[in-house]
Amino acid sequence: MNYLNGEAAPIREERLNTTNAFGGTCTDLQTCAGKKGCLNGFQRSFAQTQGCQFTLSLAILNTLRNAVIIMHAPIGCGGCSIATAGVSKTFRRLRDPNAQGLIWLNTNLNEADVISGGETKLKEAILYAEKEFRPDAIVVASGCVPALIGDDVDAVLSQLQGEVAATLVPVHCAGFKTKIMATAYDSVYHGILKKLVKDPEEVERAYEDELEQLKEKFRLSRTVNVLNVSSMSRLDELELERLLTALGLTVRFLPCYAEPETFTHVSEAALNISICATHDDYFINHIREIYGIPFVLKTIPIGRKNTDLWIRDIASYFGLEQEAERLIEKENKDLNEALEPFRHKLKGKTAYLAGGEIRILSTAELLIDLGMEVIGVKGYHYDEFADPLIDVLPNKDKITFNAATGQPFELANLLEKTKPDVVIGHSGGNSMVAKQGIPVLPLFGPTYNYLGYSGSFEITRRLNRLFKNTMFNKNISENTKLPYKKEWYEKDPFHYIKNQDEIV
Ligand code: SF4
Structure with a gap:
């Protein structure tokens, strides 16, 4: 796989046959995807709106330190960055107390630019960013409008690269090109791979003597890139670092909250460790192809069993199996003791999960481990x-899988019918769930630890606290209304999901 000769990353509908329109059991889903091969034809005859890849690209881009983000788009695209500006600044300062907050500019494309082109505005924005902020990198995220009117963004950047000190990075993420938001990750990595990642030979190293060279060689043989995600908290990073350091490994986190300079050292590592295939497969496959660095991708370290698997997988690359088993045994012993008081309180409770496929399925495994029942x-x-992750779920023929980006009306219907004791969901949809009176636990949060063994304890502790008093959301539901009619709740939640042939 090497798509770097292209201007933009391919969309995931084509590269991975990804779908976001399905309703049925997990078994149905796998049958449809694998044996019948019909999944990619599924779509909705009615759909609510959803996020676009431009906005999701900003989830990574807005974390980069020493970089200015130029949104080459109308002013509304990326306006959502206001919501994350505070977290972005705080999280940067957890790594560097002097770090600047998020800096973004927007070229504010309007009707006149649609006719005359937006390249002049883009040039002005780049030169302004360079003069005003002197960043290490200027990242240009291009939305739908420049793609539609034919702005040659790459040519503008190539032309200006000789005039500015910052590295210019194009990220082509026009929202209309894909319905799979996660294409955003590929679009961002595409730009990073082309402009920020460097050949090891290009990165100059000066060593005093041979001994220093050997030391450096050893350090690199134990250095791993851990690919973090913007939904990880700093506590999550510290937990993963604790586990990997216990194996004697040196950890470098990227892409989130990294500096442009960090990417120049990507190839100086023994292993790339992804914690989420949805996020990283494009990047780590390219790094393996170009620099020969292997990767692990199997699972996300959420829940006891997945964390065990994650550690074993990493350790096997370094011949550290015995060390890994000792670590796993000790961590499991401690965790089991810590979880014991909660198990009988959580046993039999029903849960529904909503969010990224990797995160929800690994969380499902944790809940089942706690004796809870995952219904969908x-x-x-x-x-x-x-x-x-689906394969290891018991009763996967009974667990409902709804593939849907956005589409809260389908979830509302499902929850009305199944009435779970708790929904663990992405913060973007939790307020709707709360209005149905169902207790909600966020699927991630900037201040809480979700990953690793300590994350398993934290999720369990929070669930237990949630069940102690569930009146808050009940009160909300009694005083608010969702916009759906009774007739919708009586229909099949997947009424509007059709095979392509069924849509007239
Ligand atoms: S879909 Fe296009 S126009 Fe809409 S926010 Fe995304 S990039 Fe902007």
């Missing part, structure tokens, strides 16, 4: 990376 999951999409 709503993933933003489905692709091959979900299969290993």
Whole structure:
């Protein structure tokens, strides 16, 4: 796989046959995807709106330190960045107390630009960013309008690269090109791979003597790139670092909250560790292809069993199996003791999960481990990376899988019918769930630890606290209304999902 000769990353509908329109059991889903091969034809005859890849690209881009983000788009695209500006600044300062907050500019394309082109505005914005902020990198995120009117963004950047000190990085993420938001990750990595990642030979190293060279060689043989995601908290990073350091590994986190300079050292590592295939497969496959660096991708370290698997997988690359087993044994012993008081309180409770496919399916495994019953999951999409996590679910023929980016009306219907004791969901949809009176636990949060063994304890502790008093959301539901009619709740939640042939 090497798509770097292209201007933009391919869309995931084509690269991975990803779908975001499905309703049925997990078994139905896998049958449809694998044996029948009909999944990619599924779509909705009615759909609510959803996020676009431009906005999701900003989830990574807005974290980069020493970089200015130029949104080459109308002013509304990326306006959502206001919501994350505070977190972005705080999280940067957890890494560097002197770090600047998020800096973004928008070229504010309007009707006149649609006719005369937006390249002049883009040039002005780049030169302004360079003069005003002197960043290490200027990242240009291009939305729908420049793609539609034919702005040659790459040519503008090539022309200006000789005039500015910052590295200019194009990220082509026009929202209309894909319905799979996660294409955003590929679009961002595409730009990073082309402009920021460097050949090891290009990165100059000065060593005093041979001994220093050997030391450096050893350090690199134990250095791993851990691919973080913007939904990870700093506590999550510290937990993963604790586990990997216990194996004697040196950890470098990227892409989120990294500096442009960090990417120049990507190839100086023994292993790339993804914690989420949805996020990273494009990047790590390219790095393996170009620099020969292997990767692990199987699972996300959420829940006891997945964390065990994640550690074993990493350790096997370094011949550290015995060390890994000792670590796993000790961590499991401690965790089991810590979870014991909660198990009988959580046993038998029902849960519905909503969010990214990898995160929800691994959380499902944790809940089942705690004796809870998972009745359904709503993933933003489905692709091959979900299969290993689905395969280990008991009763997968009874667990509902709704593949849907957005589409809260389907979730509302499902929840009305199934009435779970709790929904663990992405913060973007939790207020709707709360209005149905169902207790909600966020699927991630900037201040809480979700990953690793300590994350398992934290999720369990929070669930237990949630069940102690569920009146808050009940009160909300009694005083608010959702916009759906009774007739909708009486219909099949997947009424509007059709095979392509069924849509007239
Ligand atoms: S779909 Fe296009 S126009 Fe809409 S926010 Fe995304 S990039 Fe902007």
